Amino acid sequence: MSSRRPSIVIASLIGLALLAGYAWHANRNPGGGPRSTAEAPAAAQPVAVETHAVRTLALADDVTAVGSLVSNESVVLRPEVAGRIAAIGFRDGSAVRRGDVLVELDAAVQRAELEQARAALTLAESSFHRAQDLFARKFVSQSSLDSARAQLEVARAGVALAQARLARMQIRAPFDGVVGIRSVSPGDFVKDGDALVNVEDIATLKVDFRLPEQYLDRVRAGQVLSLASDALPGERFAATVDAVDPLVDAQGRALRLRARLNNPEMRLRPGGFVRVRLILAERGEVVMVPETALVPAPGNVQFVYRVDDGKARRVVVGTGVRREAMVEIVDGLQAGDQVVIAGQLKLRDGAPVQVLAGGSAAAD
Missing domain, CATH: 2.40.30.170 (Efflux pump adaptor protein, beta barrel domain)
Incomplete structure (x- = not known):
């Protein structure tokens, strides 16, 4: 048993020597140099992104x-008195001027009343002048003169009343405008208050x-x-x-x-x-970025990735109004900053980025 021990020791030493030689050979570089015992991990690859330059714009607060x-003015013309339509002085949808006669009712009776009132006025004027002359010559009393003057005033009022009645038979445009579509025709009998046409x-x-x-x-x-x-x-x-x-x-x-x-x-x-x-x-000078730059986070927080020295920096921002795919930034950014607008899903804070050609928008 003791005679076999040296053989076992010698075999063990030979095995260790062979193992050490294999390890030395495996750790050599292809060029023949020895490998590092703790090789460093490969460097992180830049993430391709598109960026946009933060700009300031004039912004209107609106609702x-x-x-x-x-x-501006609107009215439906209606007659004040009943009567038969004698004439219509407009075309549907035409422009009219203030004072134009649009609808005229048959006014034969009213004209006759006006002539009667004018005749009474002429008689009252003659009576008054005669009373004045007689009073000047002391042939009539003051009361007779006053009575003649009163009759003259009544006659004048009668003429004014007849004229007013006659005027109500003509319906005129109250202002410049456009007439609508009439619902009556010449010969129609209308009552007071009936709708004729709108202006x-x-x-x-x-x-x-x-x-x-x-x-x-x-x-x-x-x-x-x-x-x-x-x-x-x-x-x-x-x-x-x-x-x-x-x-x-x-x-x-x-x-x-x-x-x-x-x-x-x-x-x-x-x-x-x-x-x-x-x-x-x-x-004026409102900081705006595209809506695509915003990244939502839990807790109703929004952030953007700002590019600093080739690296993405996560920046929490406060937002304001939105207008035409742009959003106001009230806190966190300033004009000239470059923010990522595409490629955020692959980013983390501090990750290196590569801005794609044509993917950086300069401020206007």
């Missing part, structure tokens, strides 16, 4: 609503709309608003706030406003629906 167009002043239009009461201290007469109509897509019209109703609607807790809109070409018509954008205030 939107829906409104209705209303004629609309549409050279200027009113815009009625409502806003939540929270804007009560931010709206005032003279503010500018912009209108859009589905009837004229792609066009905008400017209007000005004309009045703010002092009463808040108790049902909807809304504030009623009325604006005024010039409509010289009469392209917009009353009764139409419009979208209203009311400018509350103008602000």
